[in-house]
Amino acid sequence: MGKTLAEKILSSHSGRDVTAGEITIAKVDLCLLQDGTGPLTIRQVEKLGVTKLANPKRTVFFLDHASPAPRKELSNDHMFIRQYAEKMGAQLVDVGRGICHVVINEKYVNPGEVLIGADSHTCTGGALACFATGMGSTDVGIGMAYGKTWFRVPETFKVYVTGEFPLGVFPKDLILHLIGLIGADGATYKSLEFCGPTIDKMDMSGRFTLSNMAVEAGAKVGLIASDETTRAYLEKMGRGDKYIPLKGDDNAEFERVINIDVSQLQPTVSFPHTVDNTRTIKEAAGTRIDQVFLGTCTNSRIEDWEVVAKMVKGKQKAANIRFIAVPGSESVLKEAIARGYYQTLIEFGAIMVTPGCGPCVGIHQGVPADGEAVLSTQNRNFQGRMGNPDSSIYLASPATVAATAIEGKLADPRKYIKELQSVGHPEVIDTEALKALAKSAQKTVERVAMDTAAVLGPAAREASDKVEGMARKAIADYGPKAHQAVKEFESKFSKLTSDVSKAVKDALKAKPAQAAKKKTGRTRVTASAKKSASPKARKATKARRGTKR
Amino acid sequence: MLKGKAWKFGDGISTDHIAPGRYFHLRSNMPELAKHVLEDADPEFASKMSPGDFVVGGKNFGLGSSREHAPTIIKMAGVSAVLAKSFARIFFRNAVNVGLPVLICDTDKINAGDELDVNLESGEIHDISNGEKLTFKPLPKSMIRILNDGGLIAHLQKHGDFKLD
Numbered sequence: 122m123g124k125t126l127a128e129k130i131l132s133s134h135s136g137r138d139v140t141a142g143e144i145t146i147a148k149v150d151l152c153l154l155q156d157g158t159g160p161l162t163i164r165q166v167e168k169l170g171v172t173k174l175a176n177p178k179r180t181v182f183f184l185d186h187a188s189p190a191p192r193k194e195l196s197n198d199h200m201f202i203r204q205y206a207e208k209m210g211a212q213l214v215d216v217g218r219g220i221c222h223v224v225i226n227e228k229y230v231n232p233g234e235v236l237i238g239a240d241s242h243t244c245t246g247g248a249l250a251c252f253a254t255g256m257g258s259t260d261v262g263i264g265m266a267y268g269k270t271w272f273r274v275p276e277t278f279k280v281y282v283t284g285e286f287p288l289g290v291f292p293k294d295l296i297l298h299l300i301g302l303i304g305a306d307g308a309t310y311k312s313l314e315f316c317g318p319t320i321d322k323m324d325m326s327g328r329f330t331l332s333n334m335a336v337e338a339g340a341k342v343g344l345i346a347s348d349e350t351t352r353a354y355l356e357k358m359g360r361g362d363k364y365i366p367l368k369g370d371d372n373a374e375f376e377r378v379i380n381i382d383v384s385q386l387q388p389t390v391s392f393p394h395t396v397d398n399t400r401t402i403k404e405a406a407g408t409r410i411d412q413v414f415l416g417t418c419t420n421s422r423i424e425d426w427e428v429v430a431k432m433v434k435g436k437q438k439a440a441n442i443r444f445i446a447v448p449g450s451e452s453v454l455k456e457a458i459a460r461g462y463y464q465t466l467i468e469f470g471a472i473m474v475t476p477g478c479g480p481c482v483g484i485h486q487g488v489p490a491d492g493e494a495v496l497s498t499q500n501r502n503f504q505g506r507m508g509n510p511d512s513s514i515y516l517a518s519p520a521t522v523a524a525t526a527i528e529g530k531l532a533d534p535r536k537y538i539k540e541l542q543s544v545g546h547p548e549v550i551d552t553e554a555l556k557a558l559a560k561s562a563q564k565t566v567e568r569v570a571m572d573t574a575a576v577l578g579p580a581a582r583e584a585s586d587k588v589e590g591m592a593r594k595a596i597a598d599y600g601p602k603a604h605q606a607v608k609e610f611e612s613k614f615s616k617l618t619s620d621v622s623k624a625v626k627d628a629l630k631a632k633p634a635q636a637a638k639k640k641t642g643r644t645r646v647t648a649s650a651k652k653s654a655s656p657k658a659r660k661a662t663k664a665r666r667g668t669k670r
Numbered sequence: 671m672l673k674g675k676a677w678k679f680g681d682g683i684s685t686d687h688i689a690p691g692r693y694f695h696l697r698s699n700m701p702e703l704a705k706h707v708l709e710d711a712d713p714e715f716a717s718k719m720s721p722g723d724f725v726v727g728g729k730n731f732g733l734g735s736s737r738e739h740a741p742t743i744i745k746m747a748g749v750s751a752v753l754a755k756s757f758a759r760i761f762f763r764n765a766v767n768v769g770l771p772v773l774i775c776d777t778d779k780i781n782a783g784d785e786l787d788v789n790l791e792s793g794e795i796h797d798i799s800n801g802e803k804l805t806f807k808p809l810p811k812s813m814i815r816i817l818n819d820g821g822l823i824a825h826l827q828k829h830g831d832f833k834l835d
Contacts, residue, residue: 144812146832160698161738168823187694194695201698241736241760257738257764259822271812271832305682306730310759339730341759395682483691503684503734505710508692 123370125277127312130252153238161258175268177210183221188477219450222418231363232347248328250347282319284384289535292327293518301399309339326424391516408531420498421449430462432523438470439529447479483508674722678782681728687711704743721748732761741765769821773806
């Protein structure tokens with residue numbers, strides 16, 4: 122019997138083989154604390170009389186929930202944490218530097234590790250194949266003091282995802298759909314293991330969104346295998362050496378297997394006041410909304426900003442909507458500025474807030490008024506979550522938030538994305554890039570045509586036209602699915618190139634005299650020059666190429 | 671034996687209902703925060719409950735945030751135990767860590783305002799008002815050890831390490 126990802130990681134940290142249902146004491150590699158739960162953690166650890174942390178370099182305090190502090194009580198909590206972190210030699214990520222779950226994955230989390238955090242969305246780190254789970258202040262305090270804690274090894278639900286995301290449907294819609302399907306307590310105490318071809322193709326940003334919301338189905342962890350995408354992310358973040366490939370075994374014991382084909386999904390919205398109260402965009406469109414919010418540990422990465430910026434560029438936000446935008450981290454903020462997204466959002470009419478949790482937790486920076494409705498990219502919509510129990514919260518993807526900000530009521534993002542023909546998933550590629558590729562392909566073919574026209578004549582012209590046509594078609598037909606189009610285009614083009622060069626070689630063998638002449642005098646080939654090529658050679662080439670097809 | 675009145679709540683009582691985010695600044699002032707316990711589920715609960723009373727929820731009690739302040743202020747308010755059909759994972763573990771009994775039973779059989787007798791040792795709940803006798807699922811052994819020691823900090827102080835077997 123094989124092992125699930127959860128069993129593998131907990132076994133490697135327990136010094137023995139463990140299986141689902143067992144209680145084990147496991148080593149903890151990394152501890153996360155934030156300004157809402159950190160002060161209580163510190164007090165509990167002090168109660169134990171612990172004066173030295175097990176691993177201060179891997180104990181990270183984040184000041185992100187009330188950041189910068191809106192009240193003196195919270196300023197004092199921040200001061201308390203700063204002083205403690207300094208005294209213990211622990212790590213501190215101060216106000217304005219970003220959300221704990223965004224920054225810790227950018228800078229600390231590695232595959233195969235165990236992370237415990239005094240915040241329920243610590244499970245975000247599962248996207249990097251790290252056993253990352255949220256716990257209370259005391260539990261995390263024990264972990265940071267002793268470097269270990271007790272776990273019940275969870276049973277696993279395998280979430281097997283297939284199909285290609287339709288335009289305007291994103292990993293956020295997938296996870297909302299899943300929670301709607303199994304319920305807010307559907308996976309209580311379980312490990313969710315996301316896998317399948319759609320997950321294999323998904324970028325890290327989408328994977329973080331999935332793992333982040335595992336807890337909204339009650340799960341303990343939301344794990345994803347580490348693969349080449351994980352490696353590329355770690356390399357980009359400067360710790361490629363921490364990469365290890367790690368996946369659950371196919372023959373592991375899964376308590377339940379849930380199959381989802383994303384090609385059947387629509388943009389999805391959670392209605393007040395529970396995350397599992399999901400509806401499709403068809404049912405949701407038209408709902409009154411007063412404020413939209415782009416941000417939080419669920420959807421505040423640069424890929425989320427990219428979708429929104431491209432959708433709203435050159436447009437004006439509806440007058441009845443307040444649009445609050447909060448980058449997930451300092452690096453997201455810098456990138457959003459560098460790419461022009463920040464400017465685009467300001468011009469659209471967004472209110473820019475410093476990196477942090479923003480209005481998600483109900484402390485400040487956008488508390489809704491009585492009776493108001495908010496559409497947010499965050500992960501939970503419990504009554505009172507954003508600071509007012511008399512308001513309502515709806516949850517959706519960044520694209521749905523952008524469409525809603527444009528229209529002034531809950532709106533379907535798909536028509537805007539179709540309009541753009543450039544925002545797809547898992548990767549967002551510019552049509553500009555595709556056009557450039559087509560242009561360079563065309564140039565290459567032109568060069569081949571010039572070099573061989575004397576020999577091949579119209580066949581070269583034909584090849585050139587064909588590639589040009591393919592490039593045009595790729596832009597026209599595949600624009601929205603640019604990622605796929607580029608791959609398809611590249612493979613077809615390389616086949617065509619090899620066909621042409623083989624034809625050239627064959628023609629050179631047949632016409633050595635002309636080829637020699639051609640080699641010495643490389644001049645621009647005109648249409649008439651191409652036409653003058655020998656009909657015999659042309660026929661021969663066509664025949665040869667025909668046999669290959 | 672615990673005795674008190676049942677305060678009924680529905681399914682899906684979240685940590686935002688129990689310890690609302692708008693009182694975030696009171697997290698280092700737990701007695702003050704406790705005055706707002708369960709405010710967004712029943713604004714009168716904190717002022718009208720008596721020490722010893724029970725919080726009786728439905729499914730998935732305590733879902734959401736990891737804030738340990740939630741079970742802590744329920745305990746501080748004087749609630750003797752929380753009864754529910756099921757609990758969210760982090761809340762459940764936090765409750766045991768802070769020494770608040772959390773009991774899984776069929777709470778549909780308990781009405782608001784009923785007088786309850788709860789025997790933690792025998793695992794029995796007697797609803798004196800309607801005569802129903804219920805049993806609750808015993809906690810895992812490891813958690814009983816922590817609860818019996820008075821919470822996780824007390825457990826570690828007593829044994830110097832985890833002693834869960």
